[in-house]
Amino acid sequence: ERANPDIQFNLEMITRDPLIVPVFKDEYWLTMEGLPAHELATILKWIKQHPPRKPLPSISDKSDAQRLAFEEANVRECFQYARKQLGLS
Numbered sequence: 850e851r852a853n854p855d856i857q858f859n860l861e862m863i864t865r866d867p868l869i870v871p872v873f874k875d876e877y878w879l880t881m882e883g884l885p886a887h888e889l890a891t892i893l894k895w896i897k898q899h900p901p902r903k904p905l906p907s908i909s910d911k912s913d914a915q916r917l918a919f920e921e922a923n924v925r926e927c928f929q930y931a932r933k934q935l936g937l938s
Contacts, residue, residue: 860927864920867905
């Protein structure tokens with residue numbers, strides 16, 4: 850922003866239920882065949898040692914009005930973070 854004050858930033862929020870990543874299915878690894886098993890083990894160990902502090906948010910159990918309110922709150926929080934932490938306006 851300092852180098853180019855005319856730059857425009859884009860915030861894209863995808864409000865949905867968390868994705869389930871099928872790491873234990875062969876199809877998942879088709880494009881990553883060369884990845885050593887040690888790296889996967891390291892990642893899985895880290896995940897196990899660092900569980901979420903609270904459950905990930907879900908929207909499938911909310912009404913349309915609740916989903917809209919959740920999404921709006923999420924976007925507002927992101928704008929606030931961008932202003933305070935990143936110095937964007």
